[in-house]
Amino acid sequence: MLFAAGLGTRMRPLTDDRPKPLIEVGGQTLLDRALFVAREAGAGPIVVNSHYKGQMIADHLAGQDIAISDEADLLLDTGGGLRKALPLLGEGPVVTLNPDVVWRGANPVAALHAAWDGARMDALLMLVPLAQTTGRVGGGDFSTDDAGRLMRKGDLVYGGVQMLNPARLAEIPDQVFSLNKLWDLQIAAGRAFGTVYGGQWCDLGRPETIPLAEAMLNGG
Numbered sequence: 001m002l003f004a005a006g007l008g009t010r011m012r013p014l015t016d017d018r019p020k021p022l023i024e025v026g027g028q029t030l031l032d033r034a035l036f037v038a039r040e041a042g043a044g045p046i047v048v049n050s051h052y053k054g055q056m057i058a059d060h061l062a063g064q065d066i067a068i069s070d071e072a073d074l075l076l077d078t079g080g081g082l083r084k085a086l087p088l089l090g091e092g093p094v095v096t097l098n099p100d101v102v103w104r105g106a107n108p109v110a111a112l113h114a115a116w117d118g119a120r121m122d123a124l125l126m127l128v129p130l131a132q133t134t135g136r137v138g139g140g141d142f143s144t145d146d147a148g149r150l151m152r153k154g155d156l157v158y159g160g161v162q163m164l165n166p167a168r169l170a171e172i173p174d175q176v177f178s179l180n181k182l183w184d185l186q187i188a189a190g191r192a193f194g195t196v197y198g199g200q201w202c203d204l205g206r207p208e209t210i211p212l213a214e215a216m217l218n219g220g
Contacts, residue, residue: 001085001096002034003078005051005071010205019053021099022060023204026214030204031060034099037161041109043095047088051075079177083169092167093118096179098160102213105199112163115195122191123164123183127156134202134216135209142194150183150192159201 008020015023021031031048038046049069050057058068069085076084082096093116095109108126116124130140136157143154168185186192202213 001069001082001089001094002031002038002046002048003081003096003098004031004057005049005054005075005081006100007052007075011207014207015052019050019056020204022056023210025102025204025210026217029060030099030102031057033102034097035066037103037107037109038095038097041095041107041113043109045089047085049076049081049085074176077176078179079169079172079181080175082166082179083172086166086169092165093163094166095161095163100204101160102202102204102217103159103197103199104201104216105197108159108161108197109163111195111197112161116163118165120191121165121193122168122186122189123150123162123193125150125183125192125194126159126161126197127194128159128197128201130155130157132197132200133157134200134212135205136203137205144194144196148193148195149190150187150194152187156194156196157201159197 004021006020008015011020022029047067047069049071051071054072067088069088071081112124112126127142140155141158142156143151169182172181183192200216202216204213
């Protein structure tokens, strides 16, 4: 699932006339870059959610074998959005991608698939060492223990790509909620893990990060 429903407020004025996933970096939209990552890794079926200027997302994806989870009536955040999309995704585990990041190196979805162990994992997050990030504001999000189990706080940044078992979404009563609530359940159960990315990563959070991402992609 690709999360494309956000308002993109930090990217204004670029998002005044388009949703954030349709901003171009290096001549390619963020949405198309994320779709390439998913397809190259063999992920499918693919679902994209939409809210802000959702018709532009639908028009951009027209003719492709991609389902749209329409959140025009209510923006559900990542947790609520994923739960709404589950009938379109089918049985888990599922992969979620944030299109507003750019990767340079190995395919992160393929790396997650290779490291996934459903017998002991309910979540596997792709983490990036703070020193390998570009455009990041603030510190890290997580650390891991010797077995790779996820812990809050540390110098590892969540890269916006994960593989997870969505079953426990049913335990969360809220309609609108972040996937952080699901992670907290999985962390408490000792079933949330992280794997560290070996390449480079850029957070496309603000207009000034676009040239940084393009320089990174060009080897800078």
